[in-house]
Amino acid sequence: MAALTSHLLPVAQVVAETPDARSIVFDADLDYRPGQFLTLRVPSERTGSVARCYSLSSSPHVGDRPQVTVKRTADGYASNWICDNVEAGQEIEVLAPSGVFGPKHYDDDLLLFAGGSGITPVMSVLKSALEQGERNVALVYANRDRHSVIFAEHLDALRARHGDRLTVTHWLETERGLPSAGALVELARPHAAAHDCFTCGPQPFMAAVTEALTLLEVPRERRHMERFVSLAANPFERAERKPLPSRAAG
Numbered sequence: 404m405a406a407l408t409s410h411l412l413p414v415a416q417v418v419a420e421t422p423d424a425r426s427i428v429f430d431a432d433l434d435y436r437p438g439q440f441l442t443l444r445v446p447s448e449r450t451g452s453v454a455r456c457y458s459l460s461s462s463p464h465v466g467d468r469p470q471v472t473v474k475r476t477a478d479g480y481a482s483n484w485i486c487d488n489v490e491a492g493q494e495i496e497v498l499a500p501s502g503v504f505g506p507k508h509y510d511d512d513l514l515l516f517a518g519g520s521g522i523t524p525v526m527s528v529l530k531s532a533l534e535q536g537e538r539n540v541a542l543v544y545a546n547r548d549r550h551s552v553i554f555a556e557h558l559d560a561l562r563a564r565h566g567d568r569l570t571v572t573h574w575l576e577t578e579r580g581l582p583s584a585g586a587l588v589e590l591a592r593p594h595a596a597a598h599d600c601f602t603c604g605p606q607p608f609m610a611a612v613t614e615a616l617t618l619l620e621v622p623r624e625r626r627h628m629e630r631f632v633s634l635a636a637n638p639f640e641r642a643e644r645k646p647l648p649s650r651a652a653g
């Protein structure tokens with residue numbers, strides 16, 4: 404099997420986004436596209452290491468430093484290890500950015516759905532679309548309660564800056580229960596003519612969005628989904644560690 408390339412990225416900062424989510428900001432000039440993810444090597448006394456994918460929540464188009472945002476999974480290993488142990492000044496081994504979740508261009512309106520930590524790749528797409536394009540962006544964002552809304556203040560600031568180009572609809576389960584397909588249809592209907600829909604969140608949320616988009620007759624080729632699952636294999640076992648290539652040098 405072909406060797407993969409891994410890089411050591413220095414951690415510049417760790418940001419507590421909510422009580423159970425942390426952003427890991429890297430001091431690195433990384434070449435990536437909105438919606439892509441990094442695979443992180445997390446040490447383990449049991450297996451040496453485990454590999455887990457984390458979407459980049461930063462945008463390469465707005466001057467952000469690259470960052471991933473990790474939410475604790477109940478009884479999860481890697482997410483809790485990262486939230487408990489990663490500090491500024493450490494280095495984390497990662498595989499090159501990967502994935503195809505994200506628009507090919509920003510010439511059309513976008514409809515975005517995020518549930519919980521599913522906001523991470525969606526945030527990267529949203530910031531990029533506002534910066535790179537001139538079209539409208541609508542986000543429907545579901546969370547358990549107002550304390551678990553990752554990037555709440557950042558979204559408020561973007562709304563203030565981009566005015567009527569950005570619509571954000573928060574759905575809080577403590578107030579309205581789990582979002583049903585019918586409820587999502589009503590929220591999405593004003594934006595259903597958007598060319599592409601990007602969705603990321605827990606499986607039941609993704610199923611409800613799929614049903615809603617089907618009811619709204621959004622063609623399948625315009626629906627894009629990112630599924631958060633844990634890797635079973637450890638690709639770092641066949642990875643060759645190299646310095647990060649300089650972007651200026653191509």
Ligand SMILES: Cc1cc2nc3c(=O)[nH]c(=O)nc-3n(C[C@H](O)[C@H](O)[C@H](O)COP(=O)(O)OP(=O)(O)OC[C@H]3O[C@@H](n4cnc5c(N)ncnc54)[C@H](O)[C@@H]3O)c2cc1C
Pocket residue numbers: 440447448449450452453455456457458459471472473474475476478479480481482483502520523524629630631632633634
């Ligand atoms: C493309 C993609 C993007 C993603 N983006 C994000 C994101 O932006 N933010 C986010 O929060 N999540 C994201 N995820 C999900 C993330 O990759 C993990 O699935 C999630 O964090 C849960 O991992 P976990 O190890 O905490 O939990 P689990 O995988 O549920 O942990 C349990 C597993 O770890 C093993 N285990 C337990 N203890 C040990 C040990 N000591 N040593 C070794 N193994 C052990 C167990 O055998 C079991 O298999 C993404 C997933 C994908 C595929």
